[in-house]
Each structure stands twice: as C-alpha cells, then as structure tokens.
Amino acid sequence: MAATSRHEAELKKKALEEVKKTNDPIEKIRWQCLSRGAAGIRDLGRVFRNFDDSGDQQLDYREFCKGVRDIGLNLGKHDLEAAFKQIDRDKSGSINFDEFLIKIRGNTLNKKRTVLVEKAFNKLDQNGNGTIEIDDLKGVYDVTQDDRFKSGEMSEDELLREFLDKFDSPDNKDGTVTKEEFLSYYAGISASVDNDAYFDLMMRRAWRLDEPTRPKTGSFKPNIGYQSPEPNGYTLSLPSLGGGGGNNRRDFKIQGLKGLKPRTNAKGHVLTTPLPLS
Incomplete structure (x- = not known):
C-alpha cells in the first residue's frame, strides 16, 4: 500500500494546519516533514544517515541543524535548539538519530x-x-x-x-x-x-497479511502470483481461475517444473488439487 494522491493531498493539508497550531519544536519538525508528503519523515532520516560517516548513529547539533535545513524545513534557531535539547537528555552534545526518528514519528503510528x-x-x-x-x-x-x-x-x-x-x-x-x-x-x-x-x-x-508468504520457485513464473502449499512438501504455483466456468479443480500437472513430481495415488493415477479462488 503506497500513498495515493488522495492520501497525499489530505496529509499535506492536515500537516500545514497542524504546523500553525503547535508550539512544540518536535511536532513542528514532524508536521513540516509531513507537509512534504507521506515520505517526509523517511527523507529526513535519509539525510541524517548520510551525515553519519563514523557509523556511530550519532548527530551533533551542527549536523542536526544541517539535516533539518537540507530537507527544506523552515525552523528558527530557537526551535532547533529546543528540539535538540528535548532529545539530548543526557546533555552529551549528540543524539542517536534512530531515537530521533522514533520521536519524530510520535503517535502517527500507535x-x-x-x-x-x-x-x-x-x-x-x-x-x-x-x-x-x-x-x-x-x-x-x-x-x-x-x-x-x-x-x-x-x-x-x-x-x-x-x-x-x-x-x-x-x-x-x-x-x-x-x-x-x-x-x-x-x-x-x-x-x-x-x-x-x-x-x-x-x-x-x-x-495480504492474513495469507501465507508465497515462496519463490526459481525461474518458474506464476501467471497470477498465487502459490498453494501442497501436502507432499512442495509449493506449486497455480494460475488464477480467470473468467470461465469449471468446478474449481484442475489436473495436477507440473511438466517442465524442474525437480518436482506430481502426486499420485496407490494406483499411480495423477491426483487433482483444488485451486484457491483468486
């Protein structure tokens, strides 16, 4: 689920309204980021990571200010100082940017x-x-x-x-x-x-969070992207029941699918397998 144009428009409108309402410097950064769209907070994180040459995931005040301004956020010196102090609780002069991003996301994700x-x-x-x-x-x-x-x-x-x-x-x-x-x-x-x-x-x-992950099967390409786990331990890609009639069953044929064999009964007859409704 990526952001639709409707979500983007609603978010930008809401963010601009919230920026005007709040006096909290962290919220100002959050809503200014989101006034750029759903990816605003993520983009701020990217900018900060680019400053982390040492790989210690720490930002000093100078890097923090540069990151906020590089993404195009309009915050004054007072707001920047206040935001930095809120996160730098141990007064070490540096902040962990993962912790900062969690703070910026705030209650947008409960x-x-x-x-x-x-x-x-x-x-x-x-x-x-x-x-x-x-x-x-x-x-x-x-x-x-x-x-x-x-x-x-x-x-x-x-x-x-x-x-x-x-x-x-x-x-x-x-x-x-x-x-x-x-x-x-x-x-x-x-x-x-x-x-x-x-x-x-x-x-x-x-x-499709309530469905199992569909394992990949090498170079074999399903024509709908749905795979059904079989009792014999293999996972076979099955096409959708598009359009026509039928009784929702199809011969279990996998000719050309390397390394797999069709299931058979005791008499050697190829079994059929029900197809999931797509």
Whole structure:
C-alpha cells in the first residue's frame, strides 16, 4: 500500500494546519516533514544517515541543524535548539538519530499500527537481512497483470524497482528499503488515516497479511502470483481461475517444473488439487 494522491493531498493539508497550531519544536519538525508528503519523515532520516560517516548513529547539533535545513524545513534557531535539547537528555552534545526518528514519528503510528507495518515488512523481507530489495518482492508483489508487463514495455525487475522506489528516497535511490524507512514512510500514511480499523483493513488488503508468504520457485513464473502449499512438501504455483466456468479443480500437472513430481495415488493415477479462488 503506497500513498495515493488522495492520501497525499489530505496529509499535506492536515500537516500545514497542524504546523500553525503547535508550539512544540518536535511536532513542528514532524508536521513540516509531513507537509512534504507521506515520505517526509523517511527523507529526513535519509539525510541524517548520510551525515553519519563514523557509523556511530550519532548527530551533533551542527549536523542536526544541517539535516533539518537540507530537507527544506523552515525552523528558527530557537526551535532547533529546543528540539535538540528535548532529545539530548543526557546533555552529551549528540543524539542517536534512530531515537530521533522514533520521536519524530510520535503517535502517527500507535502500537497497533506499528505491529501491522512490521508484519508487512517482515513478510516482504523474505531473506531476513533487514532490508527489502527487488528479489524479496518476487512471489509477494505481482506485476503480471500490469499492462506494461503484458506488452513487454517493462520487465518484472523494472516494475518491481519502480514499486520499490515509492518507499526509497528520491535523492538516494539505492534499491533497498530498511525497516526504519518503511516505518517512517507508513508513519506519513498513518497520519492521514484517523481510524485504526480502516488502517488495519488497508494494510491487510495491500499486503495480504492474513495469507501465507508465497515462496519463490526459481525461474518458474506464476501467471497470477498465487502459490498453494501442497501436502507432499512442495509449493506449486497455480494460475488464477480467470473468467470461465469449471468446478474449481484442475489436473495436477507440473511438466517442465524442474525437480518436482506430481502426486499420485496407490494406483499411480495423477491426483487433482483444488485451486484457491483468486
């Protein structure tokens, strides 16, 4: 679920109104970020990470001010100092930018919504390395119904990269999305959705959170992106029941699918398997 134009417009309008209302410097930064769209908080995090040459995830006051201004936020010296002091509670002169981003996200993602976003991220991060990349999306995000894929205008990898770029920083598209970036992106979308139940519904529908992850099967490409686990331990990609009639069963044929054999009964007859409704 990426931000729609309607969500973006509603969020920007709300953010501009909130900036005028608040005197809290952290909230000013939050709403100024979101006045740029759902990706505003994520983009601020990207800028801060670029300053972390030492890799210690710490920012001093000078770097903090530069990061806020580089993203185009309009805060005066008094607000910048007050915001920095709120986070630098031990008065060490530096802040952890992950903690800062959590502070900036604030209550835009409550506990219930955070659980949903993390569940979506973990489903996408199939290799468990803490980032989402093109290969992670295969078998999870289906592009085969995209007209540009059907016409040959764009390949699967190109469409997956285009989708991934929605969550990536426009100024630093490296083809990977971290968990913090994913959470920060959805903090922006969440800020435009007042109802928890509606946010829950959007996340579950967008990422099919109640369905099992569809494992990839090498070079075999399902024509709908739905895979059904079979009792014999293999996972087989099955096409959708598009259009015509039929009784929702199809012969269990996988000729050409390397390394797998069809299930048979004691008499050697090939069994049939029910197809899920798409």
